[in-house]
Amino acid sequence: MEEQYVLRFDTKGFFNSPRLQQYDEDGQKVFLGYLMKNEKMEIKNNSIVFPDITTEDKIEEKIKAYNVDTRMFVIKNKLQAFFTANVMGEETYKKGLEKELNELNKNKVNEQIKPKIKPRYR
Numbered sequence: 001m002e003e004q005y006v007l008r009f010d011t012k013g014f015f016n017s018p019r020l021q022q023y024d025e026d027g028q029k030v031f032l033g034y035l036m037k038n039e040k041m042e043i044k045n046n047s048i049v050f051p052d053i054t055t056e057d058k059i060e061e062k063i064k065a066y067n068v069d070t071r072m073f074v075i076k077n078k079l080q081a082f083f084t085a086n087v088m089g090e091e092t093y094k095k096g097l098e099k100e101l102n103e104l105n106k107n108k109v110n111e112q113i114k115p116k117i118k119p120r121y122r
Contacts, residue, residue, distance in 0.1 A: 007035075007053040010046060017059050034066050 008016045014028045015021060023031065035041070035050055039062070042049045053059060085093040 004054045007050040007059065009048045009050075017056065019056055019059050019063075031063075031066060034069070035062065038065075 005016065009028075009032050014025065015032075020028060020031065032048070035053075036048070039050050040052050042051060053062060081093075088096070
C-alpha cells in the first residue's frame with residue numbers, strides 16, 4: 001500500500017515529495033505555479049498545501065498532465081507563428097522578430113548598465 005500524505009510546498013524544503021525533490025529549485029517553482037493554477041490549494045502554517053494530491057501516483061499523474069499541457073502550449077505557439085508567417089510573409093515576419101529581439105537585447109544591456117545604487121536626493 002502506498003504511503004499517503006498531503007503534498008506540501010514551503011520555502012525551506014520546497015515540495016515534501018521525493019519525486020518532486022529530484023527537480024532543481026526553478027523546476028519545483030514552475031511546477032508549483034502549474035499546480036496553483038490547476039489544483040485546489042490551501043495555505044497552512046506558511047506552506048502551500050494541495051489536499052487532493054495525497055500519493056506519489058497522483059503526483060506522477062500531475063507531472064504527466066503538466067508535460068502534456070506544456071507540449072500543447074509549445075505546439076500552439078508554433079502554429080500561431082506558422083499562421084502569422086503565412087499571412088505576413090516569411091521575410092516580413094522574420095524581420096519583425098529580429099527587430100523585437102534586438103529591442104529586448106538593447107533593454108537588457110541598458111538594464112545592466114544602470115547604476116545599482118539609487119542616487120540620494122536632498
